[in-house]
Amino acid sequence: MDSTIKHIGVFTSGGDSPGMNAALYAITKTAEVNGINVSGFRKGYEGLIDGDLVQLKSHELQKLTQKGGTILKTARSKRFLELEGRKKALQTLNANKIDALIAIGGDGTFKGLLAFSEICDIPFVGIPGTIDNDISGTDYTLGFDSAVNTAIENIDKIRDTAESHNRVFIVEVMGRDSGYIGIHSGLMVGADAILIPESDTDFINLLDKVKNYDSEDAFLIVVSEGDEIGAEFVSSKIKEVNPNVDLRITKLGHIQRGGNPSALDRMLGIRLGVEAVKSLLQSKKNVMVGVLNNQLHLTPFNEVVKQHQVNKELHELLELFGT
Amino acid sequence: MDSTIKHIGVFTSGGDSPGMNAALYAITKTAEVNGINVSGFRKGYEGLIDGDLVQLKSHELQKLTQKGGTILKTARSKRFLELEGRKKALQTLNANKIDALIAIGGDGTFKGLLAFSEICDIPFVGIPGTIDNDISGTDYTLGFDSAVNTAIENIDKIRDTAESHNRVFIVEVMGRDSGYIGIHSGLMVGADAILIPESDTDFINLLDKVKNYDSEDAFLIVVSEGDEIGAEFVSSKIKEVNPNVDLRITKLGHIQRGGNPSALDRMLGIRLGVEAVKSLLQSKKNVMVGVLNNQLHLTPFNEVVKQHQVNKELHELLELFGT
Amino acid sequence: MDSTIKHIGVFTSGGDSPGMNAALYAITKTAEVNGINVSGFRKGYEGLIDGDLVQLKSHELQKLTQKGGTILKTARSKRFLELEGRKKALQTLNANKIDALIAIGGDGTFKGLLAFSEICDIPFVGIPGTIDNDISGTDYTLGFDSAVNTAIENIDKIRDTAESHNRVFIVEVMGRDSGYIGIHSGLMVGADAILIPESDTDFINLLDKVKNYDSEDAFLIVVSEGDEIGAEFVSSKIKEVNPNVDLRITKLGHIQRGGNPSALDRMLGIRLGVEAVKSLLQSKKNVMVGVLNNQLHLTPFNEVVKQHQVNKELHELLELFGT
Amino acid sequence: MDSTIKHIGVFTSGGDSPGMNAALYAITKTAEVNGINVSGFRKGYEGLIDGDLVQLKSHELQKLTQKGGTILKTARSKRFLELEGRKKALQTLNANKIDALIAIGGDGTFKGLLAFSEICDIPFVGIPGTIDNDISGTDYTLGFDSAVNTAIENIDKIRDTAESHNRVFIVEVMGRDSGYIGIHSGLMVGADAILIPESDTDFINLLDKVKNYDSEDAFLIVVSEGDEIGAEFVSSKIKEVNPNVDLRITKLGHIQRGGNPSALDRMLGIRLGVEAVKSLLQSKKNVMVGVLNNQLHLTPFNEVVKQHQVNKELHELLELFGT
Secondary structure, three states: OOOOOOOOEEEEEEEEEEEEHHHHHHHHHHHHOOOEEEEEOOOOOHHHHHHHHHEOOHHHHHHHHOOOOOOOOOOOOOOOOOHHHHHHHHHHHOOOOOEEEEEOOOHHHHHHHHHHHHOOOOOOOEEEOOOOOEEOOOOOEHHHHHHHHHHHHHHHHHHHHHHHHOOOEEEEOOOOOOOOHHHHHHHHHOOOOEEOOOOOOOOHHHHHHHHHHHOOOOOEEEEEEOOOOOOHHHHHHHHHOOOOOOOEEEEEHHHHHOOOOOOHHHHHHHHHHHHHHHHHHHOOOOOEEEEEOEEEEEEEEHHHEEEEOOOHHHHHHHHOOOO | OOOOOOOOEEEEOOOEEEEEEEEHHHHHHHHHHHOEEEEEEEHHHHHHHHOOEEEEEHHHHHHHHOEEEEEEOOOOHHHHHHHHHHHHHHHHHHHOOOOOOEEOOOOHHHHHHHOOOOOOOEEEEEEOOOOOEEEEEOOOOOOOHHHHHHHHHHHHHHHHHHHOOOOOOEOOOOOOOOHHHHHHHHHHHHOEEEEOOOOOOOHHHHHHHHOOOOOOEEEEEEEEEEOOOOHHHHHHHHHHHOOOOOEEEEEEEHHHHHHOOOOOHHHHHHHHHHHHHHHHHHHOOOOOEEEEOOOOEEHHHHHOOOOOOOOOOHHHHHHHOOO | OOOOOOOEEEEOOOOOOOHHHHHHHHHHHHHHHHHOEEEEOOOOOHHHHHHOEEOOOOOHHHHHOOOOOOOOOOOOOOOOHHHHHHHHHHHHHHOOOEEEEEEEEEEEEHHHHHHHOOOOOOOEEEEEEEEOOOOOOOOOOOOHHHHHHHHHHHHHHHHHHHHOOOEEEEEEEEEOOHHHHHHHHHHHOOOOEEEOOOOOOHHHHHHHHOOOOOOOOOOEEEEEOOOOOOHHHHHHHHHOOOOOOEEEEEEOOHHOOOOOOOHHHHHHHHHHHHHEEEEEEHHOOOEEEEEEEEEEEEEHHHHOOOOOOOOOOHHHHHHHHOO | OOOOOOEEEEEOOOOOOOOOOHHHHHHHHHOOOOOOOOEOOOOOOHHHOOOOOEHHHHHHHHOOOOOOOOOOOOOOOHHHHHHHHHHHHHHHHHHOOEEEEEEEEEEHHHHHHHHHHHOOOOEEEEEEEEOOOEEEOOOOOOOOHHHHHHHHHHHHHHHHHHHHOOOOOOOOOOOOOOOOHHHHHHHHHHOOEEEOOOOOOOOHHHHHHHHHOOOOOOOEEEEEOOOOOOOOHHHHHHHHHHOOOOOOEEOOHHHOOOOOOHHHHHHHHHHHHHHHHHHHOOOOOOOOEEEOOEEEEEHHHHHOOOOOOOHHHHHHHHHHHOO
């Protein structure tokens, strides 16, 4: 155990995602049990630069495992991209005698820590938080499971009205670069077609199905947002071959980013939060904690990459169910 | 009691709304207890014209009070606007020995029944079903309460992410001609601004608030869809005065039309369904059943109008909370 | 307008119920607009006696319309039943220059205010908050609609497993003295039998139905808690006539008291909160604000009584659907 | 590919769990794509014995991925424990030319298949379905994630009322022999104490905490049902040391078994359903398909055991957060 750590700093950065508050609870509780104080920096790297911090107490955080978003707030920081910003952040850490730093965010957040490590030698640990589930070194990122649960609960509602009218519905879900939410939610709601950026969409097949769809049932299409696909694009393609189709579009949008975290995301937040503090106590540094093959796993920051996780099994499912 | 009624026909017409299946259950159960058969016509007036009907059994419908949409499906019918279509519908009724007809739908549905009554003299009763709650003669229409519950559950999710980023969010809810969903959902989520078609929006005041919003908190705007307002219009107005604002738009869309009916809508469906059959048994005809001032109430079809229900009290609430 | 009011005190008392926080928001916002400060006393009358108060700000409460329970906490106070306790409460009000008092609670809360009015002459206004909906002078009390929504969402889940096993299920809902939750939730889920304290249960009929239930379907009984009925009692009755019945009991319990308030309860909280402040500004005193026949309505405290609201229409529905 | 399979039989057995219908959809869709018919036997082994079967069509099942329970119904079968029952089941399979059999259920279900394999040599494949997650060879069983999501959503509600009254609450969750639901839900809601059968509860520590709990906050205990623990037992222990404690009990009960399946359970159902058919096509027999370390995995029936899955990591979390 690394007995030199007395004061851990923590912050959330990049997009918020459900489960971040559960991670903050677990970090603080684990730290307290080990006699360590925890301070939370507000608004990501901005709080490090500006010295905007609050003391965290597990007794208060305990009630917030259920709360979506992040109580520390989050932001993207242009200033931290500059050396000057990082130097100010270093001053903040020194002034507050912070011995170690835990960051919850995406791959950009961890890249920031790597850059910071050039001038700051306290240990850093990262926790992957993004609804897109597109980070290597972990099966799940904080927020993905909540986002998919929100998506399917709402697509289930859309099915009610789609079936009542025998309509074609295009539902657009999040994931500009990653179809992970798209393929999962599409499979889970029994969609008639699923379109994601990782796959060459077989439009001919899709249009053929929609063209011949007998108007005696709903036809439900789940599509990821994106430049090459997206709801409007699919809609225009369909209307080319079937101009009279009774078609509606719903874009789920930011509802997928909020809401009470799902069971999986709360547990993931707790597991990763505990492991982050334990890793620091074991003198680890510049690593991301993750759950890989259902086991806790550490990945050095410089090996963490943005990674599409639509694997062979998912591609086969897409082929089987997707059009 | 009108002992001549042996066979009631029922159908859902216009837009679907949660609670319609509860009404079908109550109609069928009440009819059965009175020795009356019930047949359901599919796809609104289309089913009347085409003779597309199924026998309804309360034992099966009992399990479907929780289900959104309408198991009879619904549609808008151009053919029924023509005399020829209505004549075919009359043939269907005669062929199936239908003694009375109950329609669940909006004001357009009831207008159709009025036109039909010129050639068909069996009694008609209507049940108001539309999420817009814009029909005179009833405090609530089937589906409004469910739609608002869906809206606020999702706006609550948006608040999580809005507060995490201190962002301005514009959430667009349904109600092209009626701000009833907009004002209700806006008040219920503690919105910073609420914009509905019934009110001259004080853009100067709103823009002033957004201009000076201190970026230390979220700013949540709920706006009804529409030509004069709508999310994009409000967004463009804001960006004129505050081009750098961190603003996001979410349009809730058709999720507001589906989903399991809320408590109020299930109860309303049951009350109105029972009352519809009772009214027929009491030889009423060409009336809409409603709940006015919490009491069951009948309104002749020719007095039912599309009506904005944003009353004086709501206007005062809008003034107090809306900007 | 009563310009003498500068500082309103507010507290929640008795059982908590969803919607209380929305009322606190509306009270505070309306007061602020009228230049009035609002202080919240914690833990009901206990806070008045002990001088335990916090200043309320609408900007903070705005985010809490969605939160169940009461942020002011609530309690039953034995000390306030004694004159000495009420004298201490008076001292608190004087010391803090409280000009008017708003209490959110049940009939017991309002009786307390009546007693208090003998020694304290500032104006009191009450807001009815209880999930049991058993207070005269209002169609709805804060929390009832949320409780019923929670009940039916969970009974819907039970239906899934009941139908999978063709089991008899007895679900016990809250309402020791009042079957209002019982009859509503029973009707809304399509129960096979509904048993409430207000009605002589026709056990012979019920037992006959269960005895002959063909084990090809679920049989769902919704029963209010209580001495004369309750789940165990009904279970023992059934087992007398059908010892081999595959029967399960679930008591929903306190989940019915919590959770995010429903749309109706949030709106009710806002309407009643605004009206409470307005009433004070119009020099009203010792009245409860309610919504009667969908209109705002004032009832003098001494006319507010605990009242069963299972009316003639509900009794008829019970007879039709309840066994 | 095993081209000899033309007709697969499928059934659900033991306790129902959310996700079973998604599995039925995936089985049927995968079979259809491979030119195979699927028949569903109703009520588990009872349907095999009685020849009670229906043809399954993916087009219909597609809409039911969202539905809890099992549309095939389920049961425990005493008759199948006897050789005579199994002989009748064999006759049914022969009469209907069933080439392969897929069973969704728990370890008892798979034991039944092993016994059946002595007289029936068509291939069997099993899919693990039980909310208790206590089967070896898979990280997750169908239904566990849904059950935990239902548990935490409702415990969150209880927190609202517990905090409003500063009460001690004991919430009992399912898992008579397995504390897997208990430890997960307890951690996820930030419980003050978690008691499960796998762990010697440190009652001295717990009682010390409750004894000194300062009545300025809620105290939330999550406990698994069971003989040695359970809500009443814990309650009596607490009242011994603190007779005046303001304590309430809620037993979540069968609501944990029903409800729309969570995202994870729908996906698990789809993955396992597809893999079950693929395994048959690859001439596998007498194996259970599971997801182990996030990969599809086959376990021979005779190696499948009922297994507590509270591993070292969970025990450490329990020690850290549980009392």
